[in-house]
Amino acid sequence: MKKVFVASHPTEAHLVKGLLDSREIPAIVRGESLFGVRGEAPVTPDTLPSVWVNNDDQAEEAVALIRSHGVGVTDANTPGEPWSCSGCGEVVEAQFGECWKCGAAK
Ligand SMILES: [Zn+2]
Known part of the structure; x- marks a missing residue:
């Protein structure tokens, strides 16, 4: 299991999961349930929904795919x-x- 994406909200996480599914890269969304309690917990990557690939070998491909679709590129880091x-x-x-x-x- 490897984390390939941290979403700013659950919808974005599922968008990315769907994208990976369509390329036959098995992925899951984690941390969704924590999203509802934001405000009580500090906002860190651990409290945001994240997308994980089952197969570590596909992590690099997954990240490239996400980038190529422009998801998350509005982030100030890029x-x-x-x-x-x-x-x-x-x-x-x-x-x-x-x-x-x-x-x-x-
Ligand atoms: Zn000008």
Whole structure:
């Protein structure tokens, strides 16, 4: 058993599980039951729903698959490439959808 993904909510965890199932990578969702008690317990990766693969050998493939589907890539840990604004030429960090300087869309 290997953890391949920590979701921010149970729906996201099941989305990832379904994705892995569709590629015949057996996976389970753990920690869902703890989700309801958040607020009482500190929020850590242990209290968020997580997705585990049964076969450790498939963990790497699973992570790559999740990444390729863009799940969780909005996370601040993976900001991606900065982009240049077409309106004013300002270089804008990847997490922003529009220019902070002139407001032009990406
Ligand atoms: Zn701009």
